[in-house]
Amino acid sequence: MTDLPATFHELISASIDExxxxxxxxxxxxxxxxxxRALALPPEGVMAHLGRTIRDGADELIYGMDRYTQPGQGTEFADCIAAGWYRRDVGWRIGVIDYRHDPRIVRPWNWGNAWWIAAVGHELRQVLPDHAVVGHA
Known part of the structure; x- marks a missing residue:
């Protein structure tokens, strides 16, 4: 079976531009x-789409939104992809892909960033209050 986090990381790595x-x-x-799916939507539209996709029977999904970061958020660069990985039988796992366009640097998944876990978890609970946010695989 395809490893969705690995596939998503490859997709993000190939999609970064200026x-x-x-x-x-x-x-x-x-x-x-x-x-x-390519979601040309504002953040609230992405969250609404996630809710519909899960209610429509997704077994698993992974999504991410490009975010600007600030000091104290546990990232190395000014940009990251804050992402959520959903599995029906587990719930959500939140991670960050820290990146820089030029020179091109894409870090591995960071599944332990407390600031982004809290921020994305809060966003997810606004749309999907009954779904667990987990901090492990």
């Missing part, structure tokens, strides 16, 4: 099939 990563990216697994 303006970051746009549109926002999502990969959905439903009934054993993968679908790539």
């Amino acid at each position: 303006s970051g990563v746009w549109p926002h990216q999502m990969i959905v697994r439903r009934d054993g099939k993968l679908t790539l």
Whole structure:
């Protein structure tokens, strides 16, 4: 079975340009099939789309939004992809892909960034209050 976090990381690495990563990216697994979605939506539109996708029966999905960072948020660069990985039987796991366009640097997943786990977890609970946000695989 395809490793969605690894596939998503490859997608993000290939999608970075001088303006970051746009549109926002999502990969959905439903009934054993993968679908790539490019979400040219504001953050609240992305969150609404996530809710619909899960209610429509997604078994697994991973999405990310390009974010600017500030000191104290636990990132190395000024840009990151703050992402959520959903599995129906587990809930959400939140991670960050820290990146810089020039020179091109893309860090591995950071599943332990407390600031972004709290921020993205808060966003997810606004749309999907009954879904767990977990901090482990």
